[in-house]
Amino acid sequence: MGAVQSYRLRLQRKRWRIRAFRKRRELSSIADRTSTIKRDDILVFSTLRNEDVRLPYFLDYYRDMGVNHFLMVDNDSSDGSVDFLAKQPDVSLWHSRKSYKRSRFGVDWLNWLQTRYAHGHWALVVDPDEFLVYPFCDTRPLRALTDWLDASSIKSFGAMLLDMYPKGRLDAQPYRAGQDPLEIAAWFDSGNYSIQKNKKFGNLWIQGGPRSRVFFPDKPALAPALNKIPLVKWDRKYTYVSSSHMLLPRGLNLVYDEWGGEKASGILLHTKFLDTFSTKAAEELERKQHYSGSVEYLAYSDSAKDDPDLWCKWSEKYINWRQLEILGLMSKGNWA
Amino acid sequence: MSVGIVMLVHTALDRAEQAARHWASFGCPVVIHVDASVDRETHSAFVKSLSDTPDILFSKRHMCEWGTWGIVAASQSASELMLTQFPEVRHVYLSSGSCLPLRPVEELIEYLGNRPRTDFIESATTADVPWTVGGLDKERFTMRFPFSWKRHRYLFDRYVALQRRIHFRRKIPNGITPHMGSQWWCLTRQTLSAILQDPDRETYDKYFSKVWIPDESYFQTLTRLYSTQIESRSLTLSKFDFQGKPHIFYDDHLQLLRRSDCFVARKIWPRADRLYQAFLTDAAGALKKTEPNPGKIDRIFAKAVDRRTRGRAGLYMQSRFPNDGWDNGVTSGQYSVFQGFSDLFEDFEPWLEKTTGARVHGHLFDPDRVQYSGQQSEINGALSDSALTRDYNPKAFLTSLIWNTRGERQCFQFGPNDSQEICWDIAKDPNAQISVISGAWAVPLFKSNRNFADIRTEAALLQKIESEHLDILRSYFAKARIRIWTMAEFIEAPMEPLQSIIDEIGHKTLHRLAEVPKMSDLSGFGKFLQNLKNQGMHPHLMGDFPVMLDEPSANQKPRKPYLVQ
Numbered sequence A: 001m002g003a004v005q006s007y008r009l010r011l012q013r014k015r016w017r018i019r020a021f022r023k024r025r026e027l028s029s030i031a032d033r034t035s036t037i038k039r040d041d042i043l044v045f046s047t048l049r050n051e052d053v054r055l056p057y058f059l060d061y062y063r064d065m066g067v068n069h070f071l072m073v074d075n076d077s078s079d080g081s082v083d084f085l086a087k088q089p090d091v092s093l094w095h096s097r098k099s100y101k102r103s104r105f106g107v108d109w110l111n112w113l114q115t116r117y118a119h120g121h122w123a124l125v126v127d128p129d130e131f132l133v134y135p136f137c138d139t140r141p142l143r144a145l146t147d148w149l150d151a152s153s154i155k156s157f158g159a160m161l162l163d164m165y166p167k168g169r170l171d172a173q174p175y176r177a178g179q180d181p182l183e184i185a186a187w188f189d190s191g192n193y194s195i196q197k198n199k200k201f202g203n204l205w206i207q208g209g210p211r212s213r214v215f216f217p218d219k220p221a222l223a224p225a226l227n228k229i230p231l232v233k234w235d236r237k238y239t240y241v242s243s244s245h246m247l248l249p250r251g252l253n254l255v256y257d258e259w260g261g262e263k264a265s266g267i268l269l270h271t272k273f274l275d276t277f278s279t280k281a282a283e284e285l286e287r288k289q290h291y292s293g294s295v296e297y298l299a300y301s302d303s304a305k306d307d308p309d310l311w312c313k314w315s316e317k318y319i320n321w322r323q324l325e326i327l328g329l330m331s332k333g334n335w336a
Numbered sequence B: 001m002s003v004g005i006v007m008l009v010h011t012a013l014d015r016a017e018q019a020a021r022h023w024a025s026f027g028c029p030v031v032i033h034v035d036a037s038v039d040r041e042t043h044s045a046f047v048k049s050l051s052d053t054p055d056i057l058f059s060k061r062h063m064c065e066w067g068t069w070g071i072v073a074a075s076q077s078a079s080e081l082m083l084t085q086f087p088e089v090r091h092v093y094l095s096s097g098s099c100l101p102l103r104p105v106e107e108l109i110e111y112l113g114n115r116p117r118t119d120f121i122e123s124a125t126t127a128d129v130p131w132t133v134g135g136l137d138k139e140r141f142t143m144r145f146p147f148s149w150k151r152h153r154y155l156f157d158r159y160v161a162l163q164r165r166i167h168f169r170r171k172i173p174n175g176i177t178p179h180m181g182s183q184w185w186c187l188t189r190q191t192l193s194a195i196l197q198d199p200d201r202e203t204y205d206k207y208f209s210k211v212w213i214p215d216e217s218y219f220q221t222l223t224r225l226y227s228t229q230i231e232s233r234s235l236t237l238s239k240f241d242f243q244g245k246p247h248i249f250y251d252d253h254l255q256l257l258r259r260s261d262c263f264v265a266r267k268i269w270p271r272a273d274r275l276y277q278a279f280l281t282d283a284a285g286a287l288k289k290t291e292p293n294p295g296k297i298d299r300i301f302a303k304a305v306d307r308r309t310r311g312r313a314g315l316y317m318q319s320r321f322p323n324d325g326w327d328n329g330v331t332s333g334q335y336s337v338f339q340g341f342s343d344l345f346e347d348f349e350p351w352l353e354k355t356t357g358a359r360v361h362g363h364l365f366d367p368d369r370v371q372y373s374g375q376q377s378e379i380n381g382a383l384s385d386s387a388l389t390r391d392y393n394p395k396a397f398l399t400s401l402i403w404n405t406r407g408e409r410q411c412f413q414f415g416p417n418d419s420q421e422i423c424w425d426i427a428k429d430p431n432a433q434i435s436v437i438s439g440a441w442a443v444p445l446f447k448s449n450r451n452f453a454d455i456r457t458e459a460a461l462l463q464k465i466e467s468e469h470l471d472i473l474r475s476y477f478a479k480a481r482i483r484i485w486t487m488a489e490f491i492e493a494p495m496e497p498l499q500s501i502i503d504e505i506g507h508k509t510l511h512r513l514a515e516v517p518k519m520s521d522l523s524g525f526g527k528f529l530q531n532l533k534n535q536g537m538h539p540h541l542m543g544d545f546p547v548m549l550d551e552p553s554a555n556q557k558p559r560k561p562y563l564v565q
Helices: A003-026 A055-065 A081-087 A107-117 A142-151 A209-215 A277-287 A291-306 A321-326 B013-025 B040-049 B070-085 B105-113 B153-165 B189-196 B201-208 B218-226 B251-258 B273-281 B283-287 B294-309 B348-356 B387-392 B394-404 B423-427 B442-447 B452-473 B487-492 B495-505 B525-534
Strands: A028-031 A042-048 A069-074 A091-095 A122-125 A130-133 A159-163 A193-197 A204-208 A231-233 A239-242 A246-248 A266-270 B003-009 B030-034 B056-058 B091-096 B186-188 B335-339 B359-363 B410-414 B432-438 B481-486
Touching: A003 A107, A003 A239, A003 A246, A028 A081, A042 A107, A042 A142, A055 A081, A055 A130, A069 A081, A069 A107, A081 A091, A091 A107, A107 A122, A107 A239, A122 A142, A130 A159, A142 A231, A159 A209, A193 B394, A204 A209, A266 A321, A277 A291, B003 B013, B003 B070, B003 B105, B013 B030, B013 B040, B013 B056, B013 B273, B030 B070, B056 B070, B070 B091, B070 B189, B070 B218, B091 B189, B186 B189, B189 B218, B201 B218, B251 B273, B251 B294, B348 B359, B348 B410, B348 B495, B387 B394, B394 B423, B423 B432, B423 B452, B432 B452, B432 B487, B432 B495, B442 B452, B442 B525, B452 B481, B452 B525, B481 B487, B481 B495
Parallel strands: A042 A069, A042 A122, A069 A091, A159 A266, B003 B030, B003 B091, B030 B056, B335 B410, B335 B432, B359 B410, B432 B481
Antiparallel strands: A028 A091, A122 A231, A130 A266, A193 A204, A239 A246, B091 B186
């Protein structure tokens, strides 16, 4: 990596930071409880739109894990999300009516909030349908992990997105507020992932899973990226480049070992595929606010009409993190 | 009151207080050294909180940065205070604020009481220890280290490089032999006071203050001068990871720690409430005798180091993506690739499955569809049969397939009709067993009902592709177990090659092959090749097929399948 390239990335990083700074004006505060954030608190950052049915379980899941404060951006929800979140004692809420796409899918907004509030904290960036699983998460709180990462001088922790789906039609089992979505979307693909290295940013680019298998069998290159680096000991100089897939400076993207060993990593259980999915897909298609002309949602809605069953004979049923580690989807690394 | 505890503390003062009270309540005097980087307010609050116990004292504070002299200075001051203030103390036990006594204190007192003259300190010469990290073993005693490793890594590294370059060497004073070992020791008053009151102490201190990580070598070296009886092991259970950082114990290690044969464990996560509860406050539980089984602890932490440094062979995932050549195994298990066999034999795949018990696929790299065994549309791991998905990343496809089917041998067919991008990866994989009958791709052409001009074009193309593949297989970089026969060679004596392939697959059959696959009827094949030649295409991969031999004649019966003697 030459000096020129490294300087270019530096400029790019500054550009994203300036952009985030400009985009701060699109955010209006609804409930600001950031003064209650203490020095060592673990923070969750999230954008959402019309997710009220998911929010109760989402908040409880991360509260139990030891998250201290949630900083959330509501992108013009029309359901009860705003009222519900504004009432929560550990949530600070912002609102934006502006384009999700123009804010680079919420990245600019969250980059700004992180610059402002996350400096020196462990910050976890997740959507309301993503649930972090890390080694020993059934016996050790998230604080144990961040303390260990601190002690090991590790600044970022990777957690691949694992698409979960139900057996049978997506709309067969309705999801109720407060319910564990994994009771319905309990299945996943264990071994059909393809990895490439992104030379420029140094991150891995992972594709595969049920979305690639069912929606993109003939156009695998278009399948969505599954690599994520959601947990970072934030510094105001950092910036996410695209969603939580990659960061700058690029050293933060090196969450994998290149010399044969395994680094510790987790999984984001992605519970997008519930009965709420088809309405969401229809709405998102209308809004055209997602990646590359919503090609993902287009493909979904095409296949979803014919055969909405993602399940196949070789699908695995989720048990716990140890199962994911044995299957080779995540690793304990040298955390024992 | 025979054991005194010296405790080095820098964070989690509340836990340190808990541990100190525990020791003191069993009559062990405690001297605490608080790192000078702890601010004055916190320090005085801490001192005050322990002021009700007369047997807990505080020593002069030093700055303790990892790898520097401060930690030794701290142990010296605290030990001196301990020896002068508590004359009854016979053994001094060095511990830290994140240490936790695993066994009842009475047991430790009794144990040391039975060994009044033994010094427990891990102490080995540099040549004999495998655990130095960063390549600095002998050099840590012969170089100078004025720069902080944590804060000024660049200067640290440059200065080491410079000293190496100019062959700088410090003199080791008085001809002592440097020894190294765990920094957590338990020494007798006699040995410890001899070290602290040595007339040459100033010389040693001056020397060791510039040694790299002196807390692992100061006492370890000097004990050798005075001790009458050294037991070279630490009474403190302490496990280190591949970078030399101590592993941390959590609540879920409780059962494991109960089975340790050590008296004290470090380091404990300060918020591991259950551990503190179990070992400090729950006297009944702590007294519960369990058969010590330290091997189990060793295994768990050795495995963690192995996982971090070598990983699981053949696994490619989000946190393990080895550079080319660093994968310690391209794939996770052995598999077999057959080229030409299913062209030459009519029922090769079912025969192979029956004979070996392995899973036999068709052409996995077929350009239209992945031909899994049993015509499945997905296979283990929900790996899809889409050819486009496979060709998007053929190596990921192959390594996933082998990983997903761990424990079951995979066999598949390959040929010049298939997509060829995978060839190098297979050839370089020591797990692959590749068997090729070169030129056998001509058999289906020979049997086909196509125009000869098309056949000729196709044959030329396939021959070129297979020829390139054979070059790869014969290259210097190929690591697979490769066998190549020309077709002519193979059909002359097919039993022997088949037998050796099957033997290598390792299916336990005591008998020799009882049944062989049925070979296609090749009468007229020589003529077919000659026709190709006559059209200007030279088929050379099949070996020598005499034209006349298989000239069909009216009274000759169709050839029988091979039989076995």
